[in-house]
Amino acid sequence: MARIALATTAALIDVDVDDAALLAALPEAELAAWETPTDWAAYDLVVLRSTWNYIDRLDEFLGWAESVAAVTRLVNPVPVIRWNTDKRYLAQLEAAGVPVVPSLFVAPGEQPPDDALAGRIVVKPAVGNGSNGAALLDGDPTAAAAHVAMLHAAGRTALIQPYLEQVDTLGEKALVHLGGSFSHAATKGAILSKEMSFSTGVYADEEISPATASDAEIAVARAVLDATAVLLPDAADLAYARVDLLPTDDGPVLLELELTEPSLFLTQADGAADRAAAAIRDLLR
Template identity: 75%
Template sequence: MNRIALATTRDLVELDADDEALLAALPEASLAAWEDDGDWAAYDLVVLRSPWNYIDRLDDFLAWAERVSRVTRLANPLEVVRWNTDKRYLGQLAAAGVPVVPSVFVAPGEQVPDAAVTGHVVVKPTVGNGSNGALLVRDSPEAALAHVEELHALGRSALVQPYLEQVDTHGERALVFLGGELSHAATKGAILSRAVTRSTGVYADEQITAATASDAEREVAEQVLRAAAEILPAARDLLYARVDLLPTAEGPVLLELELTEPSLFLTYADGAPERTAAAIRALAAAPA
């Protein structure tokens, strides 16, 4: 039997629901915190699952992922993790023709175009997850610019996007793919337009419901994955992917492509933990 590690973090105050469901379906696996000095070579496969504090220690996390990749198989692959942990990948996908929420990237020392902070906008770090560091600003360019400056003061690049109001009524659709095949979908309620709570201490609490992806959503999600594979050959062979879409009058648009450590909402779809376990077992058993 192959030895499998599900990589998490010591900072989680309680077991994540996805991890709990996956451990039940994959009893040969064990949780291991990425910060620990473990013997990663003892595993046939290390699967990134809930190492969500990496956003504050990205260099350390990527160095750890590189060390793991030298001694065993990492999922998703190191090249994918390097690319996907900075949201500037959205610019590459947009250039490839993917419908993406308009995105302006502002590195420290750069100026924000006036048009980017007009109206209702979201300002967030390019390296972030769980809505950490994200701020919804309504009709206040001054407040938007101030948040950009706060991120810059922390040494972080900023991402500025228009706030698409349809998310308040329709939510955000997440399509989960396993081994390149659509497994299930979920709807995430709007987060930034309501009071944000963090019961885990690591990420914002989400309002999740089971969903069925529409044909249009599935078409865009598959376009996203094809484009990612063209940009980055390592993305042609993914264990998991989550494509987050927002509704617009013209159709779904990409908000984020989650290839590093996404919640997979396994408890919201019948058979999802078992399908995920089967995909992990197949990868662990496959020739390197």
């Protein structure tokens, strides 16, 4: 039987809920921490899963991914994760005609225009996950500029977006795709307008619930994935992909495309863990 590693991090105290569900559906898989010395070549396939502590060590993480891909198969493929770990991909997808949250990127050494800091906005790192480093600023350009400066001091590019208010009532919709096809959806409650807690130390606590996706949401997610596959040939029919959408008066817009190590909310929909296991097994055919 093929040997499969689900890449996680030693920083997690408990086994991630998705990883537990996937291990039950895919008994030939086992967990392996990315930052622990491991004989990766002994696996037929390494699947990136809960490696969430890499954000402050991105170069090390990408180097590790390259080294694994050199000795066995890694999914999603390295060119895809290299592209996907920097939210500047949002600008490329917007240029490709996909509806995207209006996004302004400000690199260290650059100054945002004053009007970009007014109003109710989100300032977050272009490279980030688990809401780390994200802040909601409400009509406070001084605090917004300070948050940009804080990210710049850490060598990070800042991403400035309008705060899309409907997240407070409708939440964010995550559309999980497995083996290239839509599988299921989940709703994530608003995070930045709530008191945030990082009790696990790795990511913000999130309120997740099962959801159905509308035809409009499914269509936008499809357009996002199709546009991505045009930009990156390696991104066609990915084993896993999550498209995170925010609601607006003009329909759903892309907040984030998660192709690296997304939670797949496998316990939120019947059969999801089995579909994930099948998508992974298909890679070994």
